[in-house]
Amino acid sequence: MSESGASPAKLRKLEAPEESSESRDYDPETQKALEEIDSCQNEIDQLNEKASEExxxxxxxxxxxxKxxxxxxxEIIQRIPNFWVTAFVNHPQISAILEEEEEECLHYLTKLDVEEFDDIxxxxxxxxxxxxxxxxxxxxLTKxxxxxxTGxxxxxxxxxxxxxxxxxxERFRQRMQQGEKSGSGRKRSLDVRSFFSWFSDHGDPSADEIAEVIKDDMFPNPLQYFLVPDIEVENGEGDDDEEDEIEDEEVDDSVVVVEEEIEEVDEEGVEEEEVPEEDGEAD
Structure with a gap:
């Protein structure tokens, strides 16, 4: 719209979004520029579509x-006992929904596989x-x-x-119900799930965080989660060694201080004994 308040002639406009009920009028120069932008955008969209196909x-x-x-x-993983259950327990997001009994069950898990459809x-x-x-x-078990x-x-x-x-x-559901009745489950969200209740749940497939974690994080590189305890142990041992070294240094410093104090005491004693001899010589 012009600032002077004059009503410009109505021109052919680009189609407005369906949600917009208001029509807009543009001056000829702006309208032409908008149409050129729209043409460029169509070409960009076509390239983007082609890129997606590639x-x-x-x-x-x-x-x-x-594959x-x-x-x-x-095949190699199957040679390592409890590989997958260890990786699951060490994963922060998966372990958050893993019940103790489910962890026992996952000791029998021998293989995990993710298959993407041809149309990824x-x-x-x-x-x-x-x-x-x-x-x-x-x-x-497949999910x-x-x-x-489409759909x-x-x-x-x-x-x-x-x-x-x-x-x-069913056991998890019963524990949740008992917790709600006793009041001990107040802090637990109604959306809290266990591992197997997640497996059986089909509430919102497009926003399934656990499935995405398994597909995009756990499956591509499970070794990093299997090795978590070893890494923590190594770091812990290093910290203990550093603490021991610090304690040793503190002990050594105290020994030096004590030795210095002893030497000072001895020197004072010698000086006190020599004073009478000097007085005797004076007499």
Whole structure:
């Protein structure tokens, strides 16, 4: 709009967003510039779309190249007892939802695998492989996430065949209810989940932080979390050594001070004994 208040002639305008109910009028020069910007933006959007297609092809290519390495790594990991449960317990976000009984159950976890769909943006699946265990009869538990542009995001998971008296999801639910009744659970959010209740939950697949952590952090490099205790121990030993050295230095300093005090006392004693001899010579 012009500052003088004169009403400019109405011109053809770019389509306004649907949420905007007000129409806008521009002078011919501004309108022309806006149309040129819109044309440039269309070209940029086309390049961005093409770039996304190229990036997708590159991701698909390297997913295939990485697969043999992941398979080789899985074979090696199976030679290390309790590798995955150790990595899970050491991960700050996963351990936050890990109940004590679930930790015991995860001692039977032998392999973790993440498979992205061919159209990477459309979703992925996480697969947990278990040895025979006292908790459930499944060999593999899978949770899939469908995040494609068609339809709402959705997820689905394997129906866990819990053995009698070992349903960890039900036990967790009962503990939460008992905590709420007794008042001890006041600090716990209603959204608090255990590991297996997360596995069975399909509330908001597009914002599943645990799934994203497993896919983008845990699975790509689990070794860093398995080695956490060793790193902490090494750091702890170093700190103890430094403290010992400091204590030794303090002890050495005190010894020196004591020795200096003894020497001063001896010198004073000698001086006091020599005084009478000098007086005798004077007489």
């Amino acid at each position: 990036i997708l092809k590159v991701e698909q290519k390297y997913n295939k190249l990485r 043999p390495n992941f398979e080789k790594r899985s 943006k459309s979703g992925y699946r996480i697969k947990f492989y278990f040895d025979e265990n006292p908790y459930f009869g499944n060999d593999v 899939e996430f469908h995040l494609g542009s 709402d995001p959705a997820s689905q998971s394997t129906d866990i065949k819990w053995k009698a008296g070992h349903n960890l999801v």
